[in-house]
Amino acid sequence: MRLTKQIMFEAQSDAEALEIARQKLGRDAVILSSQVVKKGGFLGLFRKRSLLVTAGILEEDEPQGVQAKQERLIAFQQLLEAQKRSSADKLELSEKAKSGEIPALLEGIKEIRSILTRIENQKVQRSSDEPPQEKSPFYQQLLSAGVESRLAQKLLKDYEASGAQDAIQWLSGYIRVIGGDFASALGGRRVMFIGPTGVGKTTTIAKLAAIHSLWERRKVLLLTADTYRIAAVEQLRTYARILGIPIEVIFEPKDYDDVLARHGDAEVVFLDVAGRSQRDDRHLEEYERAHDAFKPDAVHLVLQANVAYPVIVDVVRRMSKIPISCAIFTKLDEAMTYGVLLNFCLEFGRPISFLTTGQNVPSDIEVAEPSRIAKLVMGVERFGSV
Numbered sequence: 406m407r408l409t410k411q412i413m414f415e416a417q418s419d420a421e422a423l424e425i426a427r428q429k430l431g432r433d434a435v436i437l438s439s440q441v442v443k444k445g446g447f448l449g450l451f452r453k454r455s456l457l458v459t460a461g462i463l464e465e466d467e468p469q470g471v472q473a474k475q476e477r478l479i480a481f482q483q484l485l486e487a488q489k490r491s492s493a494d495k496l497e498l499s500e501k502a503k504s505g506e507i508p509a510l511l512e513g514i515k516e517i518r519s520i521l522t523r524i525e526n527q528k529v530q531r532s533s534d535e536p537p538q539e540k541s542p543f544y545q546q547l548l549s550a551g552v553e554s555r556l557a558q559k560l561l562k563d564y565e566a567s568g569a570q571d572a573i574q575w576l577s578g579y580i581r582v583i584g585g586d587f588a589s590a591l592g593g594r595r596v597m598f599i600g601p602t603g604v605g606k607t608t609t610i611a612k613l614a615a616i617h618s619l620w621e622r623r624k625v626l627l628l629t630a631d632t633y634r635i636a637a638v639e640q641l642r643t644y645a646r647i648l649g650i651p652i653e654v655i656f657e658p659k660d661y662d663d664v665l666a667r668h669g670d671a672e673v674v675f676l677d678v679a680g681r682s683q684r685d686d687r688h689l690e691e692y693e694r695a696h697d698a699f700k701p702d703a704v705h706l707v708l709q710a711n712v713a714y715p716v717i718v719d720v721v722r723r724m725s726k727i728p729i730s731c732a733i734f735t736k737l738d739e740a741m742t743y744g745v746l747l748n749f750c751l752e753f754g755r756p757i758s759f760l761t762t763g764q765n766v767p768s769d770i771e772v773a774e775p776s777r778i779a780k781l782v783m784g785v786e787r788f789g790s791v
């Protein structure tokens with residue numbers, strides 16, 4: 406894949422971002438990243454925010470040389486036009502013949518004709534050995550869901566070899582989740598969340614904190630190492646206040662031991678590290694320092710479901726300096742297709758812990774479940790908003 410066009414603009418919501426991107430770039434536009442530049446949206450109290458969005462168009466790489474051939478094809482068509490015009494205007498033709506232009510023209514036509522014949526032959530060859538998978542509805546659905554074609558091909562081969570009757574049930578076997586209930590899907594007592602700015606880390610932590618304290622009646626402690634962006638600290642602090650949960654702000658790595666000792670009775674500890682810098686390397690350093698000092702039982706990498714797969718690959722690669730236990734996919738409500746979840750499972754071998762499906766705290770979150778994801782990928786289930 407390669408990025409052919411890229412634009413940046415501001416939008417009020419991810420849905421609006423997608424709409425603007427499509428207006429500006431057409432219906433193939435994809436959101437490459439979106440960052441919150443103004444904070445808000447806590448339990449319906451402050452809803453104002455703005456997103457800085459990068460959108461673009463991703464295209465399959467063309468086999469080398471095809472473009473050049475297409476250019477020559479256009480040149481050939483122009484020559485044909487010229488030939489038509491010239492036969493209609495004999496006088497001009499004879500003028501040109503005199504000036505010696507025609508032999509060069511004919512030479513050009515001959516060369517281009519031979520290129521055309523080669524292209525035609527290639528086409529015939531291609532359609533006669535068109536892979537049988539193109540005819541499989543299972544394969545076609547995987548492709549239109551955004552599953553990478555090489556992965557879809559392998560899945561189709563395995564699926565056909567398995568003789569399975571129920572595609573969704575069969576596909577579920579490829580989707581790894583932590584599973585169980587909200588408590589077990591956390592993966593331990595000390596839980597850390599990492600991921601790019603704006604993916605929904607703080608909102609997801611608020612949802613999980615609310616569920617564990619209100620529904621499961623467990624003692625929850627919130628930690629925020631978000632010390633350099635006051636708005637982000639305030640975001641979590643507001644949730645904590647509404648939920649009646651203690652929150653501690655971590656200023657330096659050595660604070661963790663102290664704070665954890667003081668809250669020895671906490672049954673679940675969530676750590677939100679927003680990072681002081683937008684620069685990736687500094688962001689990562691902060692995560693590494695926090696990880697070493699906090700010593701989490703589980704690290705959840707938070708990823709947006711509504712971005713193109715290459716964006717996810719890039720994030721996972723960059724973040725993999727931190728030992729990632731599992732992934733949370735957010736904004737499923739704003740995704741058009743769900744193939745990225747399957748791509749992630751097949752390529753990175755990490756389980757998925759939770760899915761989030763909207764901005765409402767705490768209702769828009771669910772424990773990831775294989776058949777649910779398989780149904781989303783196969784287009785049997787979807788969310789309404791876009």
Ligand SMILES: Nc1nc2c(ncn2[C@@H]2O[C@H](COP(=O)(O)OP(=O)(O)O)[C@@H](O)[C@H]2O)c(=O)[nH]1
Nearest residue numbers: 446602603604605606607608736761762763764
């Ligand atoms: N549509 C939708 N928006 C979400 C979801 N999760 C978070 N958001 C929104 O995404 C924006 C960024 O979230 P935030 O938690 O501040 O991201 P953080 O920078 O990773 O902590 C906020 O406006 C959230 O309301 C979701 O599942 N669906």
Ligand SMILES: [Mg+2]
Nearest residue numbers: 606607637679
């Ligand atoms: Mg945050």
